[in-house]
Amino acid sequence: MSTNKKLWLLAGTVLLALAVTPFLGIVAIDPLAVLQQNPGSFIFWQLRLPRALLGFAAGGILALSGLVCQNLFKNNLATPDLLGISSGAAAGAVVALQFKVGLTFLGAGGMVLFSFLGALAAILAIFAIARMIRSSSLYTFLMSGIAINYFFSSVIVICQYVFDFADTFSLLRWLTGAIVVAGYREVFFLLALLAIFLVCVLLLRDEFLLVAAGDDFAMTRGLDVAAFRKYSFLGLAVFVGAVVSLCGPIGFVALVVPHVSRSWGASRYRETVIITVLLGGGLLVLADFLARSLLPPVEVPVGIVTSLLGAPFFLALLLAQLKRSA
Amino acid sequence: MIEARGLSYAVNQRSILRDLDFTVERNDFVLVFGRNGAGKSTLLRVLAGMLREAKGEVRLAGRSLASYARKDLAMRLSYLPQADEFALPMLVRDVLLAGRYPYRSIFQKLTRRDMEAFAAGVAQFGLEGLLTRNMQTLSGGERKKVLLAGAFIQDVPLILLDEPLSFLDPASALHLVRLLEALHREGRTIVVVSHEIERFFPLATKMLALQSGALRYFGDRMFSTQLFQDIYGVSFQRITAAGREIIFVNE
Numbered sequence: 001m002s003t004n005k006k007l008w009l010l011a012g013t014v015l016l017a018l019a020v021t022p023f024l025g026i027v028a029i030d031p032l033a034v035l036q037q038n039p040g041s042f043i044f045w046q047l048r049l050p051r052a053l054l055g056f057a058a059g060g061i062l063a064l065s066g067l068v069c070q071n072l073f074k075n076n077l078a079t080p081d082l083l084g085i086s087s088g089a090a091a092g093a094v095v096a097l098q099f100k101v102g103l104t105f106l107g108a109g110g111m112v113l114f115s116f117l118g119a120l121a122a123i124l125a126i127f128a129i130a131r132m133i134r135s136s137s138l139y140t141f142l143m144s145g146i147a148i149n150y151f152f153s154s155v156i157v158i159c160q161y162v163f164d165f166a167d168t169f170s171l172l173r174w175l176t177g178a179i180v181v182a183g184y185r186e187v188f189f190l191l192a193l194l195a196i197f198l199v200c201v202l203l204l205r206d207e208f209l210l211v212a213a214g215d216d217f218a219m220t221r222g223l224d225v226a227a228f229r230k231y232s233f234l235g236l237a238v239f240v241g242a243v244v245s246l247c248g249p250i251g252f253v254a255l256v257v258p259h260v261s262r263s264w265g266a267s268r269y270r271e272t273v274i275i276t277v278l279l280g281g282g283l284l285v286l287a288d289f290l291a292r293s294l295l296p297p298v299e300v301p302v303g304i305v306t307s308l309l310g311a312p313f314f315l316a317l318l319l320a321q322l323k324r325s326a
Numbered sequence: 327m328i329e330a331r332g333l334s335y336a337v338n339q340r341s342i343l344r345d346l347d348f349t350v351e352r353n354d355f356v357l358v359f360g361r362n363g364a365g366k367s368t369l370l371r372v373l374a375g376m377l378r379e380a381k382g383e384v385r386l387a388g389r390s391l392a393s394y395a396r397k398d399l400a401m402r403l404s405y406l407p408q409a410d411e412f413a414l415p416m417l418v419r420d421v422l423l424a425g426r427y428p429y430r431s432i433f434q435k436l437t438r439r440d441m442e443a444f445a446a447g448v449a450q451f452g453l454e455g456l457l458t459r460n461m462q463t464l465s466g467g468e469r470k471k472v473l474l475a476g477a478f479i480q481d482v483p484l485i486l487l488d489e490p491l492s493f494l495d496p497a498s499a500l501h502l503v504r505l506l507e508a509l510h511r512e513g514r515t516i517v518v519v520s521h522e523i524e525r526f527f528p529l530a531t532k533m534l535a536l537q538s539g540a541l542r543y544f545g546d547r548m549f550s551t552q553l554f555q556d557i558y559g560v561s562f563q564r565i566t567a568a569g570r571e572i573i574f575v576n577e
Binding site: 070071074075076203204206209210212213214215216217219220221222223224262267268269 | 374375376396397398399400401403404405406407410411412413414415416417420421424425427428430432433460461473476480
């Protein structure tokens with residue numbers, strides 16, 4: 001199948017998922033009733049549709065951030081989770097919750113702001129360590145990222161420990177990934193961020209291809225690799241921070257999706273990027289649908305669904321790749 | 327073209343290049359040789375503007391190398407490292423078109439001039455069949471050829487190569503040498519770091535010998551048993567056979 005055909009097929013499937021999943025769930029909704037005033041139409045328009053859209057935006061951003069990370073590190077295991085960006089953002093949000101930070105900035109609430117600051121702190125710490133030991137090797141970046149990941153994870157645990165019981169429960173709920181939304185404010189915010197992120201990544205095609213090829217190659221073709229890497233990481237902090245603040249640190253999407261999109265996109269940049277967004281968004285919509293309908297009336301946190309399904313899927317993918325290359 | 331004045335480079339107080347002075351003229355073909363660890367690759371990286379903490383001065387086209395922005399530098403020289411990376415898949419076409427990166431700004435599409443340079447590179451290096459291949463699946467010889475074609479498409483007057491023949495079979499090596507020869511004939515300046523003295527000796531117009539980071543010889547191509555023996559610690563012989571100069575180690 002040609003890459004273009006795959007792309008359209010994928011886009012159609014994602015649209016279908018977005019259109020169909022809001023009708024399904026613990027309460028099935030009659031498609032004919034959603035245009036009238038009734039409880040079903042309220043659930044559809046105010047709860048499930050915004051939730052599906054938010055899931056799409058979050059999944060798209062996470063998957064794209066994974067692809068960007070992998071390009072920047074020239075390593076297809078690098079993700080914002082591994083580098084501590086996600087846990088930095090989560091720690092920021094937890095602190096905001098703990099101290100009930102009420103401040104807002106440009107319409108963004110305390111949790112969004114603190115998530116962004118946490119992600120930023122993680123990234124600045126990585127750069128500070130690299131500067132301290134005067135090494136700009138990617139290996140140093142990766143290792144300090146992993147250390148910072150552990151640091152922020154323990155900050156989160158400490159916060160859980162000192163929280164009172166009721167808060168801890170809601171915190172735990174959020175930390176395992178939860179797409180909970182009522183209304184459209186957050187939905188539009190995240191969809192707009194996804195659009196900006198996508199446009200940036202598409203416009204910076206040459207730059208991302210160059211850094212992925214190798215530092216020497218990129219530099220001798222005229223790219224200031226160190227500066228590009230720095231600004232890209234700052235951008236990642238914004239996008240990942242926003243998703244984490246709204247949906248919690250949802251794992252595996254950033255790792256798994258780029259693997260699939262790279263092979264479906266046949267190394268073509270634009271196609272790979274678009275497939276990444278569609279696939280990441282679509283998968284999270286489906287995972288969230290499963291999360292809220294697998295064990296009624298309990299909702300399983302979506303982060304658990306993505307990890308539960310993602311882990312074996314990822315292994316199967318690796319095995320298939322190994323088989324093909326053997 | 328490019329000159330070094332009092333060029334030194336050290337890492338953690340360990341001196342790698344010591345006080346080098348030389349001038350590479352336009353359309354020179356310089357063969358840089360010396361033992362492993364003599365500082366050849368470091369010298370090449372300094373000349374390519376990859377290591378900017380070097381002491382002393384390097385001037386390119388009369389201007390200090392440090393004063394060039396990356397993109398300006400990329401319009402004047404191209405550097406082919408000893409080992410390329412390509413840890414992620416990348417199409418050969420994209421590798422080649424990256425050569426036009428210095429000439430473009432972010433919103434600019436490829437111009438006709440870009441496409442002409444690209445087409446000329448593809449034709450001259452015979453890459454028509456490889457364009458949609460993934461760089462990672464190419465053989466060593468094909469990869470080297472693609473990278474050299476990229477430097478050609480980059481359209482720079484100065485090309486710096488670090489061990490371009492490593493891991494190549496004799497036929498691929500010969501092919502690459504021919505391509506380099508053609509680039510030199512077209513008027514480009516070439517600096518090659520290589521242990522394959524016998525291969526590059528006939529092409530070289532100048533030779534640069536490094537020993538423990540210091541300049542042992544810089545000047546016109548010459549065959550000196552004494553120089554080679556001093557540098558490598560083994561003696562060399564030259565014979566002429568089938569109309570060619572052949573240099574080999576005397577055992």
